[in-house]
Amino acid sequence: xxxxxxxxxxxxxxxxxxxxxxxxxxxxxxxxxGNYGGGFEASYQHGFGDANRLELDLGLxxxxxxxYTSIAGIYQWVWAxxxxxxxxxxxxxxxxxxxxxxxxxxxxxxxxxxxxxxxLDTPLLISIDTRPMFNLHYYSGGDRMGWAIALSIRxxx
Numbered sequence: 001x002x003x004x005x006x007x008x009x010x011x012x013x014x015x016x017x018x019x020x021x022x023x024x025x026x027x028x029x030x031x032x033x034g035n036y037g038g039g040f041e042a043s044y045q046h047g048f049g050d051a052n053r054l055e056l057d058l059g060l061x062x063x064x065x066x067x068y069t070s071i072a073g074i075y076q077w078v079w080a081x082x083x084x085x086x087x088x089x090x091x092x093x094x095x096x097x098x099x100x101x102x103x104x105x106x107x108x109x110x111x112x113x114x115x116x117x118x119x120l121d122t123p124l125l126i127s128i129d130t131r132p133m134f135n136l137h138y139y140s141g142g143d144r145m146g147w148a149i150a151l152s153i154r155x156x157x
Contacts, residue, residue, distance in 0.1 A: 022047040022078050023156040026125050032150025051078050068098030074109045084118035105133035117156050125154040
């Protein structure tokens with residue numbers, strides 16, 4: 001058991017030390033599904049240095065015969081796995097605006113990505129992530145805890 005704990009601690013320390021090259025800007029789409037925040041999102045990422053960025057998403061979603069708009073903001077730390085291949089995680093919040101009322105959720109985002117700009121000099125970023133969120137305000141017919149998984153394609157500049 002001590003060897004497993006030591007191995008996990010070593011991986012965490014190495015992942016913190018090895019940072020990825022974050023692109024200054026990226027714009028694209030995030031397409032996904034789940035019981036929280038599935039659908040289409042226009043996505044923008046703004047890099048802060050080499051290992052941090054802010055992701056802002058504006059979504060058009062439908063679920064349980066209701067349509068709504070969502071706004072999400074996620075602060076992400078990015079770590080390199082291999083050249084061009086990264087993983088990221090961070091805290092965030094999401095606001096849902098629909099005809100029955102508004103719901104705000106807090107949670108985070110965790111995912112993996114491949115940056116084609118690092119290896120192939122192509123301004124393309126593809127990622128898959130999940131975004132678990134906890135509703136601060138319970139609404140009728142909704143879940144208190146939710147998640148969404150999505151595939152994102154972004155142009156980097």
